[in-house]
Amino acid sequence: MAKFWDNINKFPKFILSVIIGFFLTTFHEIFELFKKRNKREIIIITIITLISVITLILRQMMGIN
Known part of the structure; x- marks a missing residue:
């Protein structure tokens, strides 16, 4: 049961890193096209x-x- 709660506690960091990664890769491509x-x-x-x-x-x- 302790592993379950450890995984639940890690989820916000995971979702935040996925969202940040999405925006970084998207904006990187847009900035490359701006050149x-x-x-x-x-x-x-x-x-x-x-x-x-x-x-x-x-x-x-x-x-x-």
Whole structure:
């Protein structure tokens, strides 16, 4: 039973490291693409579009005008 609780106590560290690793690998690839001029514009437009769409969806879901 002690091993069970040890594993449960390790889970928050594990999930945090998985989330941090996901963001580090994702942002690393985006920053590598920023070094190329033609890719930079496409990525900026894509990020702005995604943020706008998510904002509009959340406003509609919450009823915020």
